[in-house]
Amino acid sequence: MKYQHLLQQNFQVSFNYDIIFSRSIFDVTNSSLIDVIKKEPGFQQPKIAIVIDSGVVDCTNQLISKIINYFNQYQFEVTEANLIIIQGGEEVKNDPDYIEAVLQLINNNKIDRHSFLIAIGGGAVLDAVGYAAAIAHRGVRLIRIPTTVLSQNDSGVGVKNSMNYFGKKNFLGTFAPPYAVLNDSDFLTTLNERNWRSGISEAIKVALIKDVSFFDWIENNTQALNNRDVLVMETLIIRCAALHTDHISKKGDPFEKGSSRPLDFGHWAAHKMEQLTNYEITHGEAVAIGIALDVTYSFLSHKIDKPSLDRILKCFLALGFAITHPILDTHLDAVIKGLDEFREHLGGQLTIMLLSDIGTGEEVHSLSNELIAESVQYLYSFCLLNTEVC
């Protein structure tokens, strides 16, 4: 016996959003943010609520009064009642109380699907606020204002949000494109050295799997990046964000229904290392080590040659990244277990991106534990032999 009747549902949903690169976005002479809010002529002035990363508030002079003044100048009623500050860094993703606080802000300010929730902060805050925005009223309009290199060139321009749960990174979350993204490079000047450097690893990631000329450019600009040249960093962020968004829109699987996930190159080990070190290393630092590991694995499995491997590892070292971590020595089995969790989170067949050349990825469906261990040892030796850059 089979079915008596069948209906086949079939539709498409379009998603569009602008990613705007600017400076001093809360300067009243800069109308970029207001232009976004007024883009769709509404029947009334839309309501606004704002969530700010505590780290950004601490580092930016008079940020809250600047924001309130900005909106007031443009005749938007924004006061401190429209605004909350939440903990920056990974901690915000581990504690559901922050989601509750954002949901209360949305409820108290009667933010609806045509109102705006503005999130200002690093990747973790954008992930958490994005999650709250996505589940309230089945999704309110979210404007992301990423404030770190990592969030401006990678997570902040993408389509995901997340919270950690059951001790698992990003166990909760949805696919929910933002209404718009505004990257303000002024925020980058307030970053400490670790956070300035950290996000560069995502640019190296996307260059390695997609664009050799971008990798050449990064290699040629390590000195300027180390000297905190904002113009050079702006260029890096724009190129990285463009490759990232291009992948999402052109590779046919923006909501990741399949097994392939090239943008997660280097991430299987990175996620597990973050968790095992209790998030003492940043996501960007973990990604640098994860990429170093998978690039070395690519070399040891004869996919790339030694000069390519050397170039990549030296580029990380020249930028001040560590390419090893004690946890790889003490808890390698636990890190390798991360492969299972990675597959479980993504679903489908285990699919890991390796390199077949600089600028060209190649997917495999299994990794050898022995070769992973050998890669770890190789990286330790490489560091010893390159002490001048290590």
Next chain:
Amino acid sequence: MKYQHLLQQNFQVSFNYDIIFSRSIFDVTNSSLIDVIKKEPGFQQPKIAIVIDSGVVDCTNQLISKIINYFNQYQFEVTEANLIIIQGGEEVKNDPDYIEAVLQLINNNKIDRHSFLIAIGGGAVLDAVGYAAAIAHRGVRLIRIPTTVLSQNDSGVGVKNSMNYFGKKNFLGTFAPPYAVLNDSDFLTTLNERNWRSGISEAIKVALIKDVSFFDWIENNTQALNNRDVLVMETLIIRCAALHTDHISKKGDPFEKGSSRPLDFGHWAAHKMEQLTNYEITHGEAVAIGIALDVTYSFLSHKIDKPSLDRILKCFLALGFAITHPILDTHLDAVIKGLDEFREHLGGQLTIMLLSDIGTGEEVHSLSNELIAESVQYLYSFCLLNTEVC
């Protein structure tokens, strides 16, 4: 000063799912469910977890052992560890502990984006389980098995999920199309009289705004429906589900980004009445009263004529629906406040569907409080004058 650089992100996501109408789906001779699970040839046997509405377990003989036996016959490892029972009815949407229980089931059974979560139950359970499925790993595959008239012809075939929060109906939720829907009319025979009748109001709703011939058909089949003729109910469900899914796919706004929401005809008062009566009236019963109210409003504002109004109200009464409720007398101001909450939940401009004819909706952007009160009084008088059907 404006932006220096702009990236425009733009992509489409396709959603497809089958709605299968069958009987005895856990009879081992019926492969409909297994066919859905095996549709995409995988690299391994997909994992399965199941959530069942307590009300369905209570009413269906040996359901759990039947389900386990079904899967085992098809070589799927399903035991009681893959299965939980949760509270049926609106209560499940008010208590976040149920979401936690489903998330734990997902985690314990390592359900990933290519595994299956199967939800068996009425609309409230499907809403809650659908929400948990949508936020775990950014969305695991959900197979809905709706067991009531209401869920088989309306909510269960749509693209939404939800939980109540801050005392507000559906404050939390996402748009998340299911992987598949299986409607098994065997479950309908176990419904009590209220739940058998309840979902018919959603069929009347969609007939009134979209398909006069379907309304004629319902009017001609009230007796058969009252006599619990399963064949007639199957026809009603298929026609209603087809109109519902057709609207989602063909009207250009499946994820409700605009202000127009025709399928919410009669729902602004219904949602508020459900809440004010502490969910003592079912959603379907509330929708019947909400439609009666808005149809009467359509007549009193000269959009439809008296014969049309009479036909609609008498059809409800003939099916045993109440078209008034004491709460409309005692708490009319509170019900009218529901208009604001309705607008806030949907966002955008207040947009209420009225009728300009049987089978044809007409949207308005405001309602008169006086005319709402007059409509309530009209309905009371109508009932007094039609005691033979009331």
